[in-house]
Amino acid sequence: MTEDDLDDLEFDTLRTGDHISAARRLSELAESVSGGVSRANVLLRAGEQWQHAGDHAKAAELYRRAMDDGGETYGDPRAYLADALFELGRADEARTLVEQxxxxxxxxxxxxxxxAEVLYAQGDATGAHEWATSGADVILA
Known part of the structure:
Protein backbone atom coordinates (compact mmCIF):
# COMPACT_ATOMS: atom_id res chain seq x y z
CA MET A 1 0.00 0.00 0.00
CA THR A 2 1.35 3.39 -1.00
CA GLU A 3 0.16 6.96 -0.55
CA ASP A 4 -0.74 6.92 -4.25
CA ASP A 5 -2.97 3.88 -3.69
CA LEU A 6 -4.74 5.68 -0.86
CA ASP A 7 -5.10 8.82 -2.97
CA ASP A 8 -6.62 6.77 -5.80
CA LEU A 9 -9.15 5.25 -3.42
CA GLU A 10 -10.12 8.70 -2.14
CA PHE A 11 -10.35 10.17 -5.65
CA ASP A 12 -12.66 7.32 -6.66
CA THR A 13 -14.76 8.12 -3.61
CA LEU A 14 -15.02 11.76 -4.64
CA ARG A 15 -16.28 10.59 -8.02
CA THR A 16 -18.82 8.08 -6.65
CA GLY A 17 -19.74 9.72 -3.36
CA ASP A 18 -19.63 6.32 -1.64
CA HIS A 19 -17.83 7.37 1.53
CA ILE A 20 -19.13 4.41 3.54
CA SER A 21 -17.48 1.86 1.24
CA ALA A 22 -14.24 3.84 1.28
CA ALA A 23 -14.35 4.11 5.07
CA ARG A 24 -14.88 0.38 5.41
CA ARG A 25 -12.10 -0.40 2.95
CA LEU A 26 -9.65 1.93 4.67
CA SER A 27 -10.62 0.53 8.08
CA GLU A 28 -9.85 -2.96 6.78
CA LEU A 29 -6.57 -1.84 5.22
CA ALA A 30 -5.47 -0.31 8.52
CA GLU A 31 -5.48 -3.77 10.07
CA SER A 32 -3.00 -5.15 7.55
CA VAL A 33 -1.16 -2.10 6.26
CA SER A 34 2.24 -2.67 4.73
CA GLY A 35 4.53 -0.76 2.47
CA GLY A 36 5.38 2.88 2.89
CA VAL A 37 2.21 3.98 4.66
CA SER A 38 1.76 4.10 8.43
CA ARG A 39 -1.21 2.45 10.09
CA ALA A 40 -2.02 5.76 11.80
CA ASN A 41 -2.23 7.49 8.43
CA VAL A 42 -4.68 4.90 7.09
CA LEU A 43 -6.76 5.16 10.28
CA LEU A 44 -6.85 8.94 9.89
CA ARG A 45 -8.02 8.65 6.30
CA ALA A 46 -10.65 6.09 7.31
CA GLY A 47 -11.89 8.49 9.97
CA GLU A 48 -12.22 11.25 7.41
CA GLN A 49 -14.33 9.01 5.19
CA TRP A 50 -16.60 8.06 8.11
CA GLN A 51 -16.97 11.74 8.86
CA HIS A 52 -17.87 12.52 5.23
CA ALA A 53 -20.44 9.72 5.48
CA GLY A 54 -21.94 11.42 8.55
CA ASP A 55 -20.84 8.85 11.14
CA HIS A 56 -18.99 11.19 13.46
CA ALA A 57 -18.83 8.67 16.31
CA LYS A 58 -17.05 6.11 14.11
CA ALA A 59 -14.78 8.88 12.80
CA ALA A 60 -13.88 9.89 16.36
CA GLU A 61 -13.09 6.27 17.21
CA LEU A 62 -10.69 5.97 14.28
CA TYR A 63 -9.06 9.34 14.98
CA ARG A 64 -8.42 8.16 18.55
CA ARG A 65 -6.93 4.93 17.22
CA ALA A 66 -4.65 6.96 14.93
CA MET A 67 -3.54 9.01 17.93
CA ASP A 68 -2.96 5.89 20.03
CA ASP A 69 -1.01 4.26 17.21
CA GLY A 70 1.46 7.13 17.22
CA GLY A 71 2.58 6.53 13.64
CA GLU A 72 3.26 9.21 11.09
CA THR A 73 0.23 11.11 9.79
CA TYR A 74 -0.44 14.23 7.81
CA GLY A 75 -1.49 17.05 10.09
CA ASP A 76 -2.50 16.23 13.64
CA PRO A 77 -5.19 13.62 14.36
CA ARG A 78 -6.34 15.70 17.33
CA ALA A 79 -7.56 18.41 14.96
CA TYR A 80 -9.70 15.90 13.08
CA LEU A 81 -10.93 14.43 16.36
CA ALA A 82 -11.90 17.92 17.53
CA ASP A 83 -13.99 18.31 14.38
CA ALA A 84 -15.81 15.03 15.03
CA LEU A 85 -16.36 15.95 18.68
CA PHE A 86 -17.88 19.29 17.71
CA GLU A 87 -20.24 17.42 15.38
CA LEU A 88 -21.16 15.09 18.24
CA GLY A 89 -22.06 18.05 20.46
CA ARG A 90 -19.00 17.60 22.66
CA ALA A 91 -17.67 21.13 22.25
CA ASP A 92 -15.82 21.26 25.58
CA GLU A 93 -13.76 18.18 24.68
CA ALA A 94 -13.12 19.57 21.20
CA ARG A 95 -11.93 22.92 22.54
CA THR A 96 -9.66 21.16 25.02
CA LEU A 97 -8.00 19.34 22.12
CA VAL A 98 -7.60 22.60 20.20
CA GLU A 99 -5.91 24.17 23.22
CA GLN A 100 -3.62 21.14 23.59
CA ALA A 116 -8.93 27.08 11.33
CA GLU A 117 -11.43 25.22 9.13
CA VAL A 118 -12.85 23.33 12.10
CA LEU A 119 -13.37 26.52 14.08
CA TYR A 120 -14.84 28.35 11.09
CA ALA A 121 -17.34 25.51 10.57
CA GLN A 122 -18.38 26.02 14.20
CA GLY A 123 -19.02 29.72 13.63
CA ASP A 124 -15.85 30.84 15.40
CA ALA A 125 -14.54 33.27 12.80
CA THR A 126 -12.21 34.95 15.29
CA GLY A 127 -10.64 31.65 16.32
CA ALA A 128 -10.36 30.59 12.68
CA HIS A 129 -8.61 33.86 11.83
CA GLU A 130 -6.17 33.46 14.73
CA TRP A 131 -5.28 29.91 13.69
CA ALA A 132 -4.93 30.84 10.01
CA THR A 133 -2.70 33.78 10.91
CA SER A 134 -0.56 31.60 13.18
CA GLY A 135 -0.20 29.11 10.33
CA ALA A 136 0.96 31.87 8.01
CA ASP A 137 3.46 32.94 10.65
CA VAL A 138 4.85 29.38 10.75
CA ILE A 139 5.31 29.44 6.98
CA LEU A 140 7.00 32.84 7.03
CA ALA A 141 9.31 32.08 9.96
Missing part, protein backbone atom coordinates in the same frame (compact mmCIF):
# COMPACT_ATOMS: atom_id res chain seq x y z
CA UNK A 101 -2.60 21.53 19.96
CA UNK A 102 -1.94 25.24 20.49
CA UNK A 103 0.19 24.48 23.56
CA UNK A 104 2.31 22.10 21.47
CA UNK A 105 3.11 24.91 18.99
CA UNK A 106 3.03 22.75 15.85
CA UNK A 107 5.47 23.46 13.05
CA UNK A 108 3.23 21.97 10.33
CA UNK A 109 1.08 24.63 8.61
CA UNK A 110 -1.45 21.91 7.74
CA UNK A 111 -2.38 21.67 11.42
CA UNK A 112 -3.21 25.38 11.54
CA UNK A 113 -5.28 25.16 8.37
CA UNK A 114 -7.25 22.21 9.69
CA UNK A 115 -7.99 23.81 13.05
Missing amino acids: IRADRPRDPEVYRTV
